[in-house]
Amino acid sequence: MIFPLCKRKEQVKTNKFGVFFFGLISFFLFFMPKKLFSVPLNYAIGGYLGIAPSLGCDLQSMRQYYFYNSQSGIDGLNRTQEGYETKNGDRLLGLVGGISGKILIFENYQFRIAFNYASGILGGEGTTLYGSTPDLLEFRYSFRTIDIPFVFGIVIPFWKDIKVSFNCGTAFAYGWYTNSFTENGVTTYKGKFSGKAFPLTILLEAEYFITDKLAVTSSLSYYRGSSKLFTDEYDEDGDVDYARLNFSGYRYSIGVMYYFLSI
Amino acid sequence: MRMKKNIFFKILITFSTLFALCFIWHTYGFAIGEVAVGLNAGATYDLNAMEELASRYNLAMEYYSANNAGTETDQITVPHAPVFGLNVRYQFNFFFFRIGYHYTAPFQSMDGSITPAGGTRNKIKMDVFQASVPTTIGLLVPMGSRSYFFIGCGPSLHHTSITITQSNPVQTSPDFSFASIDRSLSSNKRDSYTGAFVGYHLMIGAEIPVHDKFTVSVEWIHQQGNSHQIENDGIGADDAELKTPKKSINVMGDFVLFGINYYIVF
Amino acid sequence: MWKRTLLVMVVLVFAFPEVLLFAQEFIGIGLHGGLQNDTGNLSNQYRTIEYEPQNSALVGFSFKINMHFIFVRTGCDVAFVLNKSQIEDSTSQIESYSLRYVDVPGFVGFRFPLREVGEFYMGTGVVYYIGDVKYKLITSESSSETLAFARGWSFVTGIEFRIIPFARLYMEWQYHDSRSEAVINTEGNTYNDHHIDFSGHRIFLGAMYYII
Secondary structure, three states: OOOOOOOOOOOOOOOHHHHHHHHHHHHHHHOOOHHHHHOOEEEEEEEEEEEEOOOOOOOOEHHHHHOOOOOOHHHHHOOEOOOOOOEOOOOOEEEEEEEEEEEEEOOOEEEEEEEEEEEEEEOOEEEEEEOOOOEEEEEEEEEEEEEEEEEEEEEEEEOOOEEEEEEEEEEEEEEEEEEEEEEOOOEEEEEEEEEEEOOEEEEEEEEEEOOOOEEEEEEEEEEEOEEEEEEOOOOOOOOOOEEEEEOOEEEEEEEEEEEOOOO | OHHHHHHHHHHHHHHHHHHHHHOOOOOOOOOOOEEEEEEEEEEEEOHHHOHHHHHHHHHHHHHHHHHOOOOEEEOOOOOEEEEEEEEEEEEEOOEEEEEEEEEEOOOOOEEEEEEOOOOOOEEEEEEEEEEEEEEEEEEEEEEEOOEEEEEEEEEEEEEEEEEEEEOOOOEOOOOEOHHHHOOOOOOOOEEEEEEEEEEEEEEEEEEEEOOOOEEEEEEEEEEEOEOOOEOOOEEOOOOOEEOOOOEOOEOOEEEEEEEEEEEEOO | OHHHHHHHHHHHHHOOHHHHOOOOOOEEEEEEEEEEEEEEOHHHHOOOOOEEOEEEEEEEEEEEEEEOOEEEEEEEEEEEEEEOEEEOOOOOOEEEEEEEEEEEEEEEEEEEEOOOOEEEEEEEEEEEEEEEEEEEEOOOOOOEEEEEEEEEEEEEEEEEEEEEOOEEEEEEEEEEEOEEEEEEOOOOOOOEOEEEEOOEEEEEEEEEEEOO
């Protein structure tokens, strides 16, 4: 079925709560009263690598829901039948890398900002069945995201060995999602989507100090939020699809953190 | 239902016994129990798991728009929602028992609209709120004087509501209704569900002192639970009162909370 | 990728021989019990389903090796059905559903010893599942049963308390992310369309005895 490439008036709804939270923390951070600089401050920067299972979550789109009868994106597309060479498509496993910086106040409070890049490296492709005949359908997905989480939390130091911090906040996340469906090896429909959202962010981080300035870190983070539906930017197949970018999911990272002042 | 209650109480008694036995080991000389009261505020996203339903309405709107030129759509967006609450906690050595109350409802409205070409604008609005009473049993790691990292779980009593209204859900010229696009969507003027039920939650958090008796805390609560089937307090497209379809409410979600706690010293 | 992950874990165990000598409570064996809500995660596959979710009780053991600030852990957990899923509408074609499974996790992560108190730990790993599903379709007169196999990823974070020398109490949260291939035909087509979803949160409470 060929959809007319209709233009519609797009009204962008800003996530007021996310912008407010982001703005408030930024205002507090960058316009702190001068006297606050007399309090004990410490600064740290670090880098890390990790994994993010289910990157992009179920990667649902309008074509999958209305044409291939999948209520749950890539999960619902997987079908098997004897006599057909199907291949199960797993959700994307993402590789995450990032750098972070933080300000510690009184040793017990911290503001942390980071820059992360995540990209699907495994999964996201398979062969399934659809329709009453049934026919073979090959599918392929990709998902990449950059995000800037901004969190505030409390830090519990344990002697000079360990710091455990629990942080909450929000993130500015921008993602790129592509999908491709080939029906019976003949007709291919492709979709390309990009957009932003402000997911809720939770970060549990623990640091083990190997020197008085250098620590090995382990962190578990959780993002919860997705964008609105975006229109397919790929025009050449004469088809229009719609999909949202879902930034929800867990990430586990290990890295190092360097403190500018001794702990 | 009775069997489920019995099994739940058996598990609760088993875990309580296990915790009680552990009270015997007074390895570390902490005070014989402390009571703290706290105030919390924070945020959550996708209250009552409405994002999935909003997404299906948005997909239906875009599907209709793609097949009917001249249609104007405005998608439903799911906002973050503030959470306010209070709690009372008793802790002894490594264990704590806590009972709390949280209330949350989004500040921003969850609404969207679709205007078929030559038709009337159908505005869809979703209103939700949730009040919950989580009861938590857990362990806390003392990392200093009134500095703790804690983990816990327990049941939560939820009182929650979902109301979906549409201004012009069924139109004849042009032919439009959500139910004709996606059978799982409603074409009623109002669908409203309110109920109370028990769910579950997990909690992880940390706490540090700011004063002799005051501490600040940060915590994450993950909750899950499905209500029983709730009767609809609805109005059909023809303005008739409706009791169907029945629907259960899913409270799966995550709360992040910042809190101030006051320790009562006896 | 799975083989490489297992290989890395094995290398970690043997790569720090000199550090092992410094670690007290080096090898531990634990027993634990846990709970899981919404086993099978039916609402992920059928977004409009109205149902009472299955709750499961888990019992298992773990085998842990501590190496300075790294730990490696494996074990086995068995999930028992506390109450079956009762589906209250017909959109999914399933009338009742229950999932029992056995999973074998392999975690690697960091541990943060808290001197005489215990430790805090956080890690990730791979998990293998064998699931046994009993289900009844609306169109069937009797129940059916099928096996499903899957592998997935998981996270663990928790705390351990030293109760007596060489024995600790631990409480932990695990999140698993895994789905099998389609093994059940629910829609009356010629193909299987329903997969078994092992994903979800679990909370565990257990005791660990360090033999070395």
